[in-house]
Amino acid sequence: MSSMAETASAPNSLRDSYRRIRRHSEALAAPLSAEDCAVQSMADASPVKWHLAHTSWFFESLVLTARPGYRSFDPHYGFLFNSYYETLGPRHPRARRGMLTRPSLDEVMAYRAHVDAAIEALLEERAALPPDFEIGLQHEQQHQELILTDIKHALFSNPLLPVYAADAPGPGALEPPQWLDHAGGLVEIGHGGAGFAFDNEKPRHPVMLRPFRIASRPVRNRDYLDFIEDGGYLRPEFWLSEGWAKLQEENWRGPLYWLQDDDGRRSYFTLRGATPLDPEAPVMHVSFHEAAAFAAWAGKRLPTEFEWEAASAQIEFGAVWEWTRSAYDPYPGFKPFAGAASEYNGKFMVGQLVLRGGSFATPTGHARPTYRNFFPAQTRWQFSGIRLAEDI
Amino acid sequence: MSSMAETASAPNSLRDSYRRIRRHSEALAAPLSAEDCAVQSMADASPVKWHLAHTSWFFESLVLTARPGYRSFDPHYGFLFNSYYETLGPRHPRARRGMLTRPSLDEVMAYRAHVDAAIEALLEERAALPPDFEIGLQHEQQHQELILTDIKHALFSNPLLPVYAADAPGPGALEPPQWLDHAGGLVEIGHGGAGFAFDNEKPRHPVMLRPFRIASRPVRNRDYLDFIEDGGYLRPEFWLSEGWAKLQEENWRGPLYWLQDDDGRRSYFTLRGATPLDPEAPVMHVSFHEAAAFAAWAGKRLPTEFEWEAASAQIEFGAVWEWTRSAYDPYPGFKPFAGAASEYNGKFMVGQLVLRGGSFATPTGHARPTYRNFFPAQTRWQFSGIRLAEDI
Amino acid sequence: MSSMAETASAPNSLRDSYRRIRRHSEALAAPLSAEDCAVQSMADASPVKWHLAHTSWFFESLVLTARPGYRSFDPHYGFLFNSYYETLGPRHPRARRGMLTRPSLDEVMAYRAHVDAAIEALLEERAALPPDFEIGLQHEQQHQELILTDIKHALFSNPLLPVYAADAPGPGALEPPQWLDHAGGLVEIGHGGAGFAFDNEKPRHPVMLRPFRIASRPVRNRDYLDFIEDGGYLRPEFWLSEGWAKLQEENWRGPLYWLQDDDGRRSYFTLRGATPLDPEAPVMHVSFHEAAAFAAWAGKRLPTEFEWEAASAQIEFGAVWEWTRSAYDPYPGFKPFAGAASEYNGKFMVGQLVLRGGSFATPTGHARPTYRNFFPAQTRWQFSGIRLAEDI
């Protein structure tokens, strides 16, 4: 567990990247039993075993199947491990992934080995690789973070609050944020240079910004506690209408995973089990609604994704994903990836919010300042936090 | 019913505007029985009687209550007819508005007369009016369109498919759309001049656009039929993920209110009852998802709200509201109205899409090129249609 | 409202019965507006207007349609006003009866007059009447009680707690119950003599009973208050498993319609509006689960329907329906009515409990000691109360 981070864009060869990324997924599963790897605690989360299989299926379906002579490991696996690609055939329902006690974890590991051998053979040929190969690497890195968010949720569903790993990483402590000014004006947004980027980061295009001020670091638990103790969860004036409805429906009284004993002492559930609240750590596991309400309480607002990106060179990020005040809309001139990968991002561009930055659980080198993560406004099981901004 | 349209910004005096707008709401209810006015067919829609009362409550709460000597018509009405203003106290649940058989329609009309008399007395004073007075007029005009969308839905819930009014208006026939080019560049978006505008239309600000092409008129039923007959509702490749899920969940096979008899003949339900489909009329009662899927099938896309506004001087609009490819986010520098009216628009700025233009049922003069209507992506009971655009 | 009670089995002619019963339904609707008559407050309840139409449809479908020359009032009404008779064609969904603002109340009254005229013509012929005629009278009497239970629920759904009628009846005060002994043994159960009885009361058959003791009168509000104040709704040991789950799910803290102000003062909603609790009146609007929990708390039990019937000559009943400890199973040798009326009772004989006795709202002469009313265990909007029993 010492090195949670792996990179696809390392200076090493693609083979090295492939090997390291594949091994890292398996390392993330290593502290878990086969039982742990099979459980699904809600429809939005997937079993660890499913992640291990799905990432292999992705390489198989988008890279290997087209190769002459490739023999599928098991023709049923497409049905089991396709996530949402309509182009690639029907699927097992998402909410029932936890029913898949078969194939066993051992069989899934054998499936991974089978795919690895075929990819190694492909790399051996030194022919030009299809673009979906690189997407496959980035895809597996995304699932590495999901392995951690999903198993955290699953373990929290157990009243014993079991530990994922005694040395599991977390976001760490942060210095207090400083305010930074940005002059606004016409800024270039999106990915335009060399290196991998997802289709949703393109094309690079100019966006006009007003002058703004942005915090150098995310909001910390100590600040969020002030919000709670000032009645933040009891005062509708801070909340968007949908957020206030959700708060009441689900009886939110603090971030997901926060605990309070009968004497009012606070702690929270982490990948290392239940621990005292670290006041200096960035608050995480808040929804967009909580982020926006906190900002309103503080007399500030959330930055747009454009402000965030324009200021990205000056700010400190990477501990927690940061909700922005931007809906996940396509960039002007957006063109999806070709082929089955066209379903990767574009078809989700409605009803979600953009998060920026990356978290302690994002493999190093995976994210970029132009990277656009996205989740619905009520999402709380991701490593999602808050950065403040304001008009000048 | 001859004149569905009334305007708040007429050259006449405010008193004339007030009188005409108030009378128009009542004219809309005139073809209906007290039973018709009391029914609520779904949580999103409200009874006509409730609209008549709520618009009066709005004037009472935001304009009259602060006046010395004003006597409330009935102290319980605030609880019954407050829609969503947390500042103004607790409310009857939205989904249960149809339970309010009391007060009767006659009592609600007496309430309207009580409010009218107090407003007339206020206008008599010739003192400066609070800004909420003008908002109250605009607000009532918005509910005039909702009276028609909501009663249409209620009547459609009756298997007899009863008629609202034999001479009820509709969107009429349209000429075929032409393609218009726009050069893009830095354009000014939002309301900046004199005259009323909602807070969500401000501040006026520059937005950078790429060159684009936009249709001069909305999509017509004949075009939408082609989409249906080409398997539009059966082919996931045209749909956003959430839209495809909704289609399956609710078994969408065409726009809301479209009917098909056992021999496959198509008709639709209108305010004049069930009638044959007019192929030249603009398609309406489609969700954002259907609009986006149609555009994808046609090899085009929806315009952003900024493109729409930039092109508004060249295009023909006003028959149906038009879904844009823009989430309903705040404009940079957005400031909500003061006081209770701060809850009017701002707290809904997440999870919705912007519609532009206005419909046949929008009171004349109510909408503007900068006007931002908004609904969730799956909404179908509004008079919502489709305009196409594409990149150049 | 002075005479809530009418009888089908009066010594007068059938025509008199028919006229009196039909007029009584209309008298029950008289205190209500058309708006009141159209509302449906939950799927289990129906609008008053629907009751008025359905009872007419029953005569039309089971008695008149077969008559040569009978002209239906409106061929659509079968779809609208058929309740649950599969034999008689498809139906408007039960939960959407409140959508029927058309036909209007006036049109429904015209429908009643049309049916009345045809029945009068039939009676004029002095031919043998089909058995469904008598069933139609009894059926309409059943709906008379439902008109009151359903409008009570609808008015309670209005936060103004409006009054049905200032002189509306109620169960009245009761003397304290006495204990009566019964020796048990082989008793004859069910209807065996002359006069009308429903199919579910037959055949008369012997049932073996153990000696038991039964209360002479139902439990009163004062006793039920003791149960509440002794923690009855907080102590699972008194409750059946399903009842305890329901209590928690719906947060039951007392009978339906009981109210408590901020100072803890209790009142309840009645057909006369909100009034102070009458401690001597029988408790009503309790579910079977509450009845059984009260009995367990009191160290007693509910009587079986056989014990109840065996003791019916000695006990005082008729103020409230009384939950028994008997599931609604068919009697040995049960034969349903012939024709469409076969669906009247038999197809509901699972998952329900038998209630015995009749309530203040049951038309006089309608119920009998052998009469079997039935509702699911969680039902609370009926005029349902509690009688205690115990083993000797």
Place this chain on the structure above:
Amino acid sequence: MSSMAETASAPNSLRDSYRRIRRHSEALAAPLSAEDCAVQSMADASPVKWHLAHTSWFFESLVLTARPGYRSFDPHYGFLFNSYYETLGPRHPRARRGMLTRPSLDEVMAYRAHVDAAIEALLEERAALPPDFEIGLQHEQQHQELILTDIKHALFSNPLLPVYAADAPGPGALEPPQWLDHAGGLVEIGHGGAGFAFDNEKPRHPVMLRPFRIASRPVRNRDYLDFIEDGGYLRPEFWLSEGWAKLQEENWRGPLYWLQDDDGRRSYFTLRGATPLDPEAPVMHVSFHEAAAFAAWAGKRLPTEFEWEAASAQIEFGAVWEWTRSAYDPYPGFKPFAGAASEYNGKFMVGQLVLRGGSFATPTGHARPTYRNFFPAQTRWQFSGIRLAEDI
């Protein structure tokens, strides 16, 4: 797997019974992986691991805890493995038993060994055993059947339709049923002699029966196929109202686990995987509603539980549980077990139907002619079938 059946009432010593029963539970889990043992496919079913732990918890809580010096294996296990005993403290929610990846299967087996050791020590003392010891044995036998019903459901939730065990038992083929006459009269019902019986089988009491005819064996698949092919699932006239609603809601077209390929060929899922339908085997996995509809289609009816018991000496039973036409009501004079075991049966005596007989999966010697099994009317995942009866 050759011997699925074990008995608590063997002539051997209690220790032998205890050992054999405990080992048999473990043998049932032997063909399964830890992943298989952890999964929960619906709220009504439990993971195999949970069954293994819960049956141990039962001995611990009702027998061992009261013993001086007994040391609990883990104080958290009470919360995890209490099923529904309010007396014994709060519980993990039933629908979330599948979240318990910890304790692992190995830890649960260690828990079993801990309890076994303590019970062996208790037996060693040769003191009088509490009545809950015998209940614990019977209880574990009940869970042995549930292990099979629940894992069958879980494996069926996997699109691979995996095999539980290649030699798993089934109900086998049956000869065609014969009709047997019974004279009726006053018969003694319930358990009255020596040997163990559950509280719900008592007291023995006389019940008066009419003469009836009963089938000597259950209905077979071939007969049920006739029902299906005659439109049984399409014709409401055979169905109770609630059953017809359920059929439509869940789109029933045959028993649970029946399969049909694109060419119409029928098979079904068994503990040995998908296999061709055996026409001579008794139909199983039907709800009470399907049983009652089949009987109506056949012009017969289901026997009451009293008729069943009265005829039990003449009929052949034990292949499948048989739905009776009797609601699960308490017998006259019913007294629940003492202590925590009072919650074992009594609190479920509403809203369920009685099944009689026992199935191929019921441990031999566990059931008796007086044995009352019970499930809600829509239950289909049990090994439940149909026996016909009729009036003479």
